[in-house]
Amino acid sequence: MxxxxxxxxxxxxxxxxxxxxxxxxxxxxxxxxxxxxxxxxxxxxxxxxxxxxxxxxxxxxxxxxxxxxxxxxxxxxxxxxxxxxxxxxxxxxxxxxxxxxxxxxxxxxxxxxxxxxxxLTLPSPEQLAAGIKIITHEYVRELAEAKTINYTMGIRLIQKVKQQGADDVLYHQNGVVSEFPRSNFFLVKADNTLVTPAKDVLKGITRKNVLEIAARKYNVEEGTVTLQDLAQAKEAFMTSTTKRILPIVAVEGKLVGNGKPGEVSLDLLQELVQLEEAQAGVL
Incomplete structure (x- = not known):
């Protein structure tokens, strides 16, 4: 432009x-x-x-x-x-x-x-190939199902995220994971089951689309996700309107799976892009 x-x-x-x-x-x-x-x-x-x-x-x-x-x-x-x-x-x-x-x-x-x-700028091929690193923080957003303009905690944590060489911060309370300040969270278990938190989260539209796409070929669950589950996950990724599906490769400095964007995450991203193109009348 x-x-x-x-x-x-x-x-x-x-x-x-x-x-x-x-x-x-x-x-x-x-x-x-x-x-x-x-x-x-x-x-x-x-x-x-x-x-x-x-x-x-x-x-x-x-x-x-x-x-x-x-x-x-x-x-x-x-x-x-x-x-x-x-x-x-x-x-x-x-x-x-x-x-x-x-x-x-x-x-x-x-x-x-x-x-x-x-x-609008979407994640670059380089970002997708590298994945992102995240940290965690104990916090639950007030009235999580409403998309309010209150982003106080996320903005306060920007400097901490940068200082730790990370890209974003995942909220949890007592070890139970909820969401990112601007994105939803998914993990992939060893058997390729997808799990996403069901409580204290904004119900993202991309989250909804990913659940529907994934259900065609994988087991999907909405429920309780813990930091322990994340430590044992094969893959993890975030979803949002602007990020689509962005693989997570490390949490608090510890690798997720093999530390590279996973096959399930990238497979779902490809299908999500196709769904968006169909919506836009490209396909």
């Missing part, structure tokens, strides 16, 4: 240039960090799995007692127009719903609905 390519946003039924889109300081997203969001990607101008993302967006709003000012169909119309205005072939679209402008800095007002679309 050229540097002079103008990007547009959506804010409360208005489309405007990105550089001139603002919220007032009284918004509860600023005052108290109160709000939700969701994020989907486009491929060749087509939003992928949009209905799933909108379902989660509205569910998050309900859990946080926020009202989305548009119906799902109205929101789809706004999304389509935004994508057309920006003209990005491959992008990420973030929908943000805030606590609204508050008279006293605490009580919610009518929610503000904001959408931002920007170019």
């Amino acid at each position: 050229s540097s002079d390519h103008r990007l547009y946003t959506y804010l409360n039924e208005e489309f405007q240039p990105l550089e001139s889109t603002y919220l007032h300081v009284s918004d509860l997203a600023i005052q108290r960090g109160y709000g939700i969001f969701d994020f989907f990607k486009t491929q060749h101008g087509h939003p992928l799995f949009l209905d799933d993302y909108l379902d989660r967006f509205y569910n998050s709003a309900q859990l946080m007692m926020l009202e989305v000012p548009l119906s799902a169909e109205e929101l789809k119309v706004a999304i389509t127009r935004l994508i057309q205005m920006n003209g990005l072939a491959d992008s990420g679209v973030k929908m943000i719903l805030t606590g609204g402008y508050s008279e006293n800095g605490y009580n919610p007002g009518p929610s503000n609905l904001l959408m931002v679309e920007q170019p």
Whole structure:
């Protein structure tokens, strides 16, 4: 994308240039960090799995007692127009719903609905070939099934992750694994059974797609996953909208399996890419 390519946003039924889109300081997203969001990607101008993302967006709003000012169909119309205005072939679209402008800095007002679309970068072939290294941290995200804008712990841990030569941090409590700050977690047992945590996690759309793909050829389980399970795993990987499937090769400096991206992980990635291409109308 050229540097002079103008990007547009959506804010409360208005489309405007990105550089001139603002919220007032009284918004509860600023005052108290109160709000939700969701994020989907486009491929060749087509939003992928949009209905799933909108379902989660509205569910998050309900859990946080926020009202989305548009119906799902109205929101789809706004999304389509935004994508057309920006003209990005491959992008990420973030929908943000805030606590609204508050008279006293605490009580919610009518929610503000904001959408931002920007170019998207997926993991490089080099990243996939190398895999990633992670550390662990004891923490459970509050109201995990809602995709809130509260990423305080993950952001606080960025420096620690870097200091330990890692790429991300996996949350657990008393040894029971949940999720990454922005991704879901899977491991592969010695018999190729896939397991992913079922409790205290955001139900990712990529997680959902991977479970469905994997069930066609492997045993899959949603349940309790422990750090001990991870220590004995044959493979492990994270899933997210932007990362797809990213193999994990080391945890706290100890190798996962043989320390290389595993066959099951890479097989599922290939099938996930095909599913996305079918959604985008490429296949």
